[in-house]
Amino acid sequence: MSIQARRERERAERERLIIEAARELAESEGWEAVTTRRLAERVEYSQPVLYSHFKGKDAIMAAVAVEGCADLAAELRAGRLKADGPEEALAAIADAYSSFAERRPALYDAIFSQRVDLPFATPEAPAPLQAAFGELLEAVRPFAGDDDLGLLTETLWSGLHGLVTLMRDGRLPPEGHCGRVAILLDRFAH
Amino acid sequence: MSIQARRERERAERERLIIEAARELAESEGWEAVTTRRLAERVEYSQPVLYSHFKGKDAIMAAVAVEGCADLAAELRAGRLKADGPEEALAAIADAYSSFAERRPALYDAIFSQRVDLPFATPEAPAPLQAAFGELLEAVRPFAGDDDLGLLTETLWSGLHGLVTLMRDGRLPPEGHCGRVAILLDRFAH
DNA sequence: ACAGAAACGCTAGCGGTGCTAGAGTCGAGA
């Protein structure tokens, strides 16, 4: 039994290795540089080994996304708890969100932009995703009023997502970013 | 002189053919199905011909995006002019925008999601892009108040963009879409 | 009218991609 246990442990370690290598490669050179060949070389195994852990490249990206989302959730939470007062908390969340998107674009892409089949707005959604959304939810709650809290949070989230993605792809000038975030927050936290 | 004119005319026609084939292929099967080989086969020329018209696949997508944006601008304008009153005009614009994104996802992607080097928020931006943004601008103008009109429009645009992209990628449940748009508009047109 | 030149589209191929079939190795249990 201990032999099998050791094998499973080693397998789990290797899976972690793959995910970390994929994340590092993506963060340093972008997702287009993450190929199964380079990834295999990086973890010092052959390509087919990757496919014994993950169904395909998409599944690897999804795994990286889930882990990255835990980081995002932690940063959102830290920002929210550090602030005092609902307005400050909402501003802190928004700052943390766009800061994460700017500092870790590859991670942000995997979570929110790349086409990767992750269950999102369902109970089966991975915990980190729900945690990150939960942080937004708590920050928005004081301003819900008569609106549905879930829909309101989704709408604010969409606003932030649109701002950071359009800016990062060069469709919005970076110099106006703070002003746009301020407008968005002002409209949501009246 | 007329010979050269005919040649240039034929060349221009072929370029149109390429752009239309790319658009049709993308709209019917998605951009991942648009390969240079399939495109070449579709226009009944060899692959290298594509490269005598466009620098690469990205440039073809950019051309499709610019044309598609003209359609978008027209639909936004139609929606805006049909409505009476600023509130209705803004709502019409938002409806037209998300309707376009839903009906023509491939076109929307080429314009707003795919990484393609189009100059956006500059004077060199292609006219259709400026026209589409201009429609948003006019719809937002009555609600600018003390805010900078440009920034405010960019922010509303980001909100709409976030809503439609997150929904289309399965990150937001479709059934809440109307509610979210209503919330967004309510917050911008007080 | 004809030779030379230039423009043009083609075939063939490069280096890469995600992914997999099948061979080979190696360790565990009888």
Next chain:
DNA sequence: TCTCGACTCTAGCACCGCTAGCGTTTCTGT
């Protein structure tokens, strides 16, 4: 010690974007 099963590797498939270089066709100057 031998057998068998689990596991990893090599090699290769079909495809990708892109391009070098050849051959034909058309225009130009004499």
